[in-house]
């Protein structure tokens with residue numbers, strides 16, 4: 001994670017911020033075709049979040065790095081993701097797969113950014129689940145997430 005170069009996203013903003021963090025969590029993918037992943041198991045997830053904007057706040061921040069980390073780390077670290085009400089074992093669009101966890105991280109962060117006067121935007125979430133598997137989530141251009 002530390003000092004890793006992530007895929008970059010093109011954008012028109014003056015400032016771009018990236019925050020790396022990790023969290024340990026258990027999960028299962030509750031589907032008979034998920035094989036071993038249907039059993040509860042754990043990962044140390046590594047995330048990189050890309051946030052951009054044109055305006056800084058009164059501290060000269062786009063957004064505080066530590067707030068971005070806490071939003072996700074404090075919610076998911078040392079939890080079983082399936083127990084979080086953001087996920088739902090009865091709804092495949094809300095299973096805690098790498099794709100859906102990445103999208104959920106985006107939604108939590110963008111909901112917070114929407115409360116800030118300088119209105120930064122989350123452009124990309126990189127989420128590594130295993131040493132060989134990761135997902136990039138980028139919101140569709142022009143489609144505003146409804147928090």
Ligand SMILES: Nc1nc2c(c(=O)[nH]1)N=C([C@H](O)[C@H](O)COP(=O)(O)OP(=O)(O)OP(=O)(O)O)CN2
Pocket residue numbers: 029037096097098099129130131132133
């Ligand atoms: N598209 C997805 N495929 C898989 C997911 C997922 O979230 N999205 N999840 C899993 C399992 O949960 C598993 O934790 C990760 O699988 P995998 O990368 O196969 O793990 P390995 O460490 O065994 O990978 P190797 O490269 O073969 O060592 C499965 N698929």
Ligand SMILES: [Zn+2]
Pocket residue numbers: 027037041042043129
């Ligand atoms: Zn897994």
